[in-house]
Amino acid sequence: MFRTRKPALRFYSIAVLTCIALINGCATGSVSGSGYNPTTLTNQIDQAAIDDANIKRVVIADINLGTPSRKYLQKREKDVDLLVAQALTNHGWEVVSSRDFSQRWRNAVSMFGNPVDPTTGRVNNATFSRIVQTVRDQIMESSNIDALIFTDLLEKDVYFAQGVNRVARWDGVSRKPPTQGAGDGVSVNFNWGAPVAATTLRISIFDADLKLIFNGEGGVALNEAVDVRSGTGFVRRREILGNDNHIKEGIALALHPLVPMSNWPGNPD
Numbered sequence: 001m002f003r004t005r006k007p008a009l010r011f012y013s014i015a016v017l018t019c020i021a022l023i024n025g026c027a028t029g030s031v032s033g034s035g036y037n038p039t040t041l042t043n044q045i046d047q048a049a050i051d052d053a054n055i056k057r058v059v060i061a062d063i064n065l066g067t068p069s070r071k072y073l074q075k076r077e078k079d080v081d082l083l084v085a086q087a088l089t090n091h092g093w094e095v096v097s098s099r100d101f102s103q104r105w106r107n108a109v110s111m112f113g114n115p116v117d118p119t120t121g122r123v124n125n126a127t128f129s130r131i132v133q134t135v136r137d138q139i140m141e142s143s144n145i146d147a148l149i150f151t152d153l154l155e156k157d158v159y160f161a162q163g164v165n166r167v168a169r170w171d172g173v174s175r176k177p178p179t180q181g182a183g184d185g186v187s188v189n190f191n192w193g194a195p196v197a198a199t200t201l202r203i204s205i206f207d208a209d210l211k212l213i214f215n216g217e218g219g220v221a222l223n224e225a226v227d228v229r230s231g232t233g234f235v236r237r238r239e240i241l242g243n244d245n246h247i248k249e250g251i252a253l254a255l256h257p258l259v260p261m262s263n264w265p266g267n268p269d
Contacts, residue, residue: 031252033172033263040172040266043216045258050214053207055146057094059101059139060085065150065204067121072223073153073199076241080201080251083244084151087251091259100143101135108134136210145208152202153241155223157195166192171200171219172253172265173246178222180237181229189232196234197223199241203254218253221246 060081069077085095108131109115115128132148139145158170160177167174175198179186199221205214221241224234241247252261 031248031261033252033261033265034174035263035265036268037169037172037174037265038268039169039219040253040264041217042266043254043256043258044212044214045216046211046213049207049211050258053146053213055093055207057096057143057145058088058147058149058205059096059098059143059145060149060151061105062098062102063105063150064152065202066152067123068116069153070155072236072240073155077151077153080153080241080247081151083247084149084203084251084255087248087255087259088149091255096143096145100139104135104138105131132210136208147208147213148206148210150202150204150206152204153220154200154202154217156198156200158198158222159195160192162192168196168198168222170198171217171250173219173249175219175222175246178225178237179228180225180235181227186226186228187231190226191233194234197236199223199250201247201250201254203251205258214258216254216256216258218250218255220250 062077062081068074081098088095112127112130112134115124115131116122117124136148156170158168160166160168167176169175177196198219200217200219202217203214204212207213221243223237223240225237227233227235252259253265255261256264256266
């Protein structure tokens with residue numbers, strides 16, 4: 001079961017709500033960085049709390065900590081979670097099935113209501129916190145879980161650098177512009193200064209007391225490509241998050257330094 005010191009329920013509510021507000025406002029060992037990237041984020045880690053928690057068994061929640069991901073990103077969430085689980089397993093943690101969590105989450109939603117507004121996508125933090133605590137208390141009775149992990153696929157606007165070698169850099173990664181469609185190439189009038197949608201992975205880890213002990217982000221892939229057919233703008237890619245190597249790189253960035261990434265691109269030396 002969760003190993004907890006059983007502080008008051010009110011403490012849990014304040015802690016969870018604070019963590020959610022902060023986060024919403026704001027790898028595998030074989031993955032290596034490819035050189036210094038000034039966009040690399042410095043992830044938040046409470047090493048003392050992680051050591052104290054003595055984490056051995058974890059569960060990856062199949063819901064977001066914040067606003068739900070875009071629908072076309074949701075189609076790849078399970079695949080991303082499998083790769084995150086692989087990275088954590090290589091780190092020495094046992095990742096248990098999320099089936100029990102999912103069932104208890106649905107039961108709690110039927111009791112307290114859906115914390116996500118289906119129209120706006122906004123999250124009611126009070127309801128979300130109450131559901132998380134209820135699920136955690138129930139899992140304590142049936143499982144030996146030391147930490148709860150959330151993986152969110154975030155969409156951001158990024159930009160290509162001007163010049164001959166165009167590349168978009170964000171959250172530790174560099175990506176060249178993909179192309180899509182049949183045509184004669186990119187028009188000389190193509191607007192390279194327009195924003196292009198990209199995916200970043202955020203990984204948040206809470207201990208048994210629902211204290212945030214790790215929060216990290218890593219860039220993954222571009223969600224849009226140069227429309228060669230028209231040659232004038234970006235269009236959504238037919239295959240979203242289709243490159244596992246890009247996903248693994250994003251996971252490695254999002255888990256560093258909890259799971260050290262070789263040649264981490266945030267180091268300028």
